[in-house]
Amino acid sequence: MGSRNSPSWPNSAAESSDFGVEDAPLLSQNGAQFGGGTLSQGANGNLPSPRRSKSNRGFLGGRGVASFDDLESGTSDRPIKDRIFSKWRNQALISGLAYCICSCSMILLNKIVLSSYNFEAGISLMCYQNLVSVVIVYALSISGVVTTEPISWKLVFIWFPVNLIFVGMLVSSIFSLKYMNVAMVTILKNITNLITAVGEVYLFSKRHNSKVWGSLLLMVVSAICGGFTDLSFHSTGYTWQILNCFLTAAYSLTLRKVMDLAKQASKSGTLSEFSMVLLNNSLSLPLGLALILLFKETDYLRTSPVLKLPMFWVLSTLSGLFGLAISFTSMWFLHQTGPTTYSLVGSLNKIPISVAGILMFKVPTSSTNLLSIFFGLFAGVMFAKAKMS
Numbered sequence: 001m002g003s004r005n006s007p008s009w010p011n012s013a014a015e016s017s018d019f020g021v022e023d024a025p026l027l028s029q030n031g032a033q034f035g036g037g038t039l040s041q042g043a044n045g046n047l048p049s050p051r052r053s054k055s056n057r058g059f060l061g062g063r064g065v066a067s068f069d070d071l072e073s074g075t076s077d078r079p080i081k082d083r084i085f086s087k088w089r090n091q092a093l094i095s096g097l098a099y100c101i102c103s104c105s106m107i108l109l110n111k112i113v114l115s116s117y118n119f120e121a122g123i124s125l126m127c128y129q130n131l132v133s134v135v136i137v138y139a140l141s142i143s144g145v146v147t148t149e150p151i152s153w154k155l156v157f158i159w160f161p162v163n164l165i166f167v168g169m170l171v172s173s174i175f176s177l178k179y180m181n182v183a184m185v186t187i188l189k190n191i192t193n194l195i196t197a198v199g200e201v202y203l204f205s206k207r208h209n210s211k212v213w214g215s216l217l218l219m220v221v222s223a224i225c226g227g228f229t230d231l232s233f234h235s236t237g238y239t240w241q242i243l244n245c246f247l248t249a250a251y252s253l254t255l256r257k258v259m260d261l262a263k264q265a266s267k268s269g270t271l272s273e274f275s276m277v278l279l280n281n282s283l284s285l286p287l288g289l290a291l292i293l294l295f296k297e298t299d300y301l302r303t304s305p306v307l308k309l310p311m312f313w314v315l316s317t318l319s320g321l322f323g324l325a326i327s328f329t330s331m332w333f334l335h336q337t338g339p340t341t342y343s344l345v346g347s348l349n350k351i352p353i354s355v356a357g358i359l360m361f362k363v364p365t366s367s368t369n370l371l372s373i374f375f376g377l378f379a380g381v382m383f384a385k386a387k388m389s
Helices: 068-073 080-087 091-116 122-143 153-179 182-188 191-204 210-228 235-265 273-294 297-303 310-336 339-348 350-360 367-388
Strands: none
Touching: 091 122, 091 153, 091 182, 091 310, 091 339, 091 350, 122 153, 122 273, 122 297, 122 310, 153 182, 153 235, 153 273, 182 210, 182 235, 182 350, 182 367, 191 210, 191 235, 210 367, 235 273, 273 297, 273 310, 310 339, 339 350, 339 367, 350 367
16 A cells, blocks of 8 residues: 555455545455455546555565566566466466355355354354454564554554544344345345445445446346245345445445544555555454443353364365465455456456355245346446446
8 A cells, every 4th residue: 555556455354446445455355345346436436556565565474566567477686485476387377267266265264154054143243353463464474474564543543533433334234144145145245335325426436437436326126036035034134235235335435534644644655455454344343342241142151062073163264264264365366467357356256255155055046036136136247347348
């Protein structure tokens, strides 16, 4: 995040050139943003090209590189840590596969933890996974692998309002995923794009072409058709997901301004991706604890037999680790390709997630529901291509 031209990274979350940040991984690690591939946009709505930026930091060591062309060719005079992946062949393919695997694994593991184990304390799960992210990033910072900005009260004061939206986004995502099947969560998340597009028009006077609006309309139609034909329809899950769409859009629309203010308040004048991961997830912990007490999850945690199962803890920790791994793999993949390929792969990545969710959890479905799901996925790909034109 060393310059205005560097990629604008909004978890983990979660989890394409979609307007929202529901798929951008860096600030959410617990599956609120799954599916991968979204770049946050500024007021002008343009996707920044990382190849034009000369102040981006390598995600290993946080040191600047001469240019991304040098990074790919191996000709830059950069530290060994920044060149570790340049020895690999087909880096674009390898980084893309790593990114997709991490994204798919995170959402599916979260679904297993919430549904297969029938875990009722979703807020506690969010806090645990965010704690895992904080501990790992802090350890990497101490060891010098990544560079993070010291957290000050000034930064906390600036970041706190958007963090409230962030926590609400994570909580609503957790509960929607518990009650809904993965494929329908994926389709309904597309509504976020429409909300964000309308917000950009009114807040930033941004115009979108007819192809964008057409693909957004197809997304909404597929979501409505999918809801009507969903054999496992759960009103609570749909309510949480619709709320999640509004919160995700609000997060996307407010993040850029907060990021700019936070950079000005930082000691170095910049705010790296991992600094934001550390800041966002650290601030979410006290808020999460307050919500745990408010919703009386402590009573459930004291008596839940699930917490005595070692495999439950393994899967919960792995989902948090995969969420953080998306931070690494997404930056690696973006550096090796560019925002266009990154966005398109993010949209295509929703297809295996949806298919795997249906097969793994034996979701009752019908031919009309499947048609609605794949129609929505196709609309997502059309939307990504429309934004690139």
